Amino acid sequence: MNRNFGLFPILLLVITLITLAYTSLVIQQEGSNFLLVALKNLSSVNWNGQFTLDFSAYLLLSSMWILWREKFSPSAYLAAASAMILGILFFAPYLVFLWRKSKGNAAQLLLGKQA
Numbered sequence: 001m002n003r004n005f006g007l008f009p010i011l012l013l014v015i016t017l018i019t020l021a022y023t024s025l026v027i028q029q030e031g032s033n034f035l036l037v038a039l040k041n042l043s044s045v046n047w048n049g050q051f052t053l054d055f056s057a058y059l060l061l062s063s064m065w066i067l068w069r070e071k072f073s074p075s076a077y078l079a080a081a082s083a084m085i086l087g088i089l090f091f092a093p094y095l096v097f098l099w100r101k102s103k104g105n106a107a108q109l110l111l112g113k114q115a
Helices: 004-030 034-044 047-069 074-084 088-101 106-114
Strands: none
Touching: 004 047, 004 088, 034 047, 047 106, 074 088, 088 106
């Protein structure tokens, strides 16, 4: 295992906790109807809309990577859908799980069943 790569799961867990706390505050203040806000942002054709489009593309790309990595298995579809809906709140812990499963081997983490 690469020593520098050992900090990776710690970073992912910190990102998850910060995002979870921030999301909780936003839900308390704004409610949980993110889809309506995202669609409104997209239709506004401004920087909020650009960010929403960019973020949506990231969600799609991460979901496609999960599907590919797991050779489109049934469990891959569940994980990909979770990543698409929950974003980093799913994806970061998923990467920590994969990091532990691969024993810190970056190639194995990235390639999964494709290795």
